[in-house]
Amino acid sequence: MSITGIIVSSGIAFGQALHLIHTEHHLDYRPIPLSKIPQQQGKFAKALQELQAQLTHSQAALDSDSENYQLIEADLLLLEDDELIEQVNDAIRTLQLSASVAVERIFAHQANELQSLDDPYLANRAQDVRCLGQRVVAAINGHLGQGLDKLDKPTILLAQDLTPAEFALLPRENLCGIVLKTGGLTSHTAILARAAGIPAILSCQFDADSIPNGTPLVLDALNGELCVNPNPDQQARLTVTFHHEQARRAALQTYKDGPAQTQDGHIVGLMANVGNLNDITHVSDVGADGIGLFRTEFMLMNVSTLPDEKAQYSLYCDALHALGGKTFTIRTLDIGADKELPCLCQEIEDNPALGLRGIRYTLAHPNLFKTQLRAILRAANHGPIRLMFPMVNQVEELDEVFALIAQCQDALKEEEKGYGELSYGIVVETPAAVFNLNAMLPRLDFVSIGTNDLTQYAMAADRTNPLLTRDYPSLSPAILALINMTIVQAKAANVKVSLCGELASSPQIAPLLIGMGLDELSVNLSSLLEVKAAICQGNIQQFSALAHTALQQDRIAGLQQCITSYK
Ligand SMILES: C=C(OP(=O)(O)O)C(=O)O
Secondary structure, X not given: OEEEOEEEEOOEEEEEEEEOOOOOOOOOOOOOXXXXXXXXXXXXXXXXXXXXXXXXXXXXXOOOOOHHHHHHHHHHHHHOOHHHHHHHHHHHXXXXXXXXXXXXXXXXXXXXXXXXXXXXXHHHHHHHXXXXXXXXXHHHOOOOOOOOOOOOOOEEEEEOOOOHHHHHOOOOOOEEEEEEOOOOOOOHHHHHHHHOOOOEEEOOOOOHHHOOOOOEEEEEOOOOEEEEOOOHHHHHHHHHHHHHHHHHHHHHHHHOOXXXXXXXXXXXXXXXXXXXXXXXXXXXXXXXXXXXXXXHHHHHOOOOOOOOHHHHHHHHHHHHHHHOOOEEEEEOOOOEOOEOOHHHOOOOOOOHHHOOOOHHHHHHOHHHHHHHHHHHHHHHHHOOOEEEEOOOOOHHHHHHHHHHHHHXXXXXXXXXXXXXXXXXXXXXXXXXXXXXXXXXXXXOOEEEEOHHHHHHHHHOOXXXXXXXXXXXXXXXXXXXXXXXXXXXXXXXXXXXXXXXXXXXXXXOOXXXXXXXXXXXXXXXXXXXXXXXXXXXXXXXXXXXXXXXXHHOOOOHHHHHHHHHHHO
């Protein structure tokens, strides 16, 4: 049997099947039978213990003077509050509520009481109590953030869906491939799989019962196929393909040490997109000029509490050290949409991609934002940092951002902590940002085009929705026009322009983007050498001619034709 899907991370993988089972997280409001009361109370007690253990563990790593330490202390005290525990047990017993519903109700009640006292400190605390309640519910549902412990044998993971937070918790050893029923090409899970070099296909139709755990599989993520119980012929054919692929990748190593320079001498900045410190240490291994996008929110995906200023500062300093003077572009927290962070207890929104995300989220949570800004400003004392802000639509948002930065600088000066100068940029990822760009450019040193979101927002096509994956390729005349408008405006203002969306990671599309006039590309670690090879093998005149023809196309097919005929 073979199953087809859309390739999001190419390669060949051999392994046995393992289904990732999701624990349902919805609340069941129906009354529970009397006989289930002790079981539900037991679940509640166990969840409290698990959460206490997790919080105590996180607290142990913190400085006892830090704000986070104190916040955890307050949470721990609440989790030990006999009166609160009794109220939950009482609600389970007398109202016949499930443990999750009882916790939701009692913690919400407690939070409302605090809020009604009309004291700003207690109002803040009310939000903490609500969040803590959500985490107890997560623990009851077995969803506190624990991933698979370890994989003993080479494994291909099969799942309905996988959130970026779940991906971050997967063990890497022996994880050879990923096959999902859902997901979009530029969903964050796809991006993470690609960055980790794990072959993956999405949008696959399969019946989990027909592929039991342990079934031998070969994932051919060069052709978008999962081979179930391969016969000897298939096994042999795919083994040959695997070795060819290995050899092709090894040959790319010749490009590692040189610049991304065309045959006629045009040099392009070729940066890497990364999501953690470990990736940063591999930047030189793949021959990148530095980091064009550090997605800082990824470092929060599997932590139970937010790292405080000191922890963030030391992480940025470590990164600067590992980069040894290479470009370091940090994007401030881009929270929201498919990036749910368990440690933040985000508000539930009906339409999160159009909600409180990117810069809107951090501006709405200034303490969270200032902690990150202060850490970055201080780290900039130890090396050059480019700072960029996600999903900025209009200059008014930049006004607010720069006012907060000035506040942080004043405070640091007063505390005699010292800070360095930064260069500033935004990720252009909405049509509004393109149309409002001229007003913002005077305040910016660079812009980086985020085509993953730019495509989502320009096409009104949810980037995580598998139903749209086939119909909305990332390259269309509309997106090309928006990229072009951005480049033209940035160039006229003498502002450097880069592109950090997944589009740049395609060795077929990168020449076109460079031909359009981009100064720099920032690509997935696993695609970097392939993109560099594509640049080094061409010349800028060819790239410009390709861009000229591509910009005249009014159909996706015409664009694809340009790209294919260039190859
Ligand atoms: C780089 C981008 O940001 P992210 O994929 O992290 O949302 C983008 O939208 O193109």
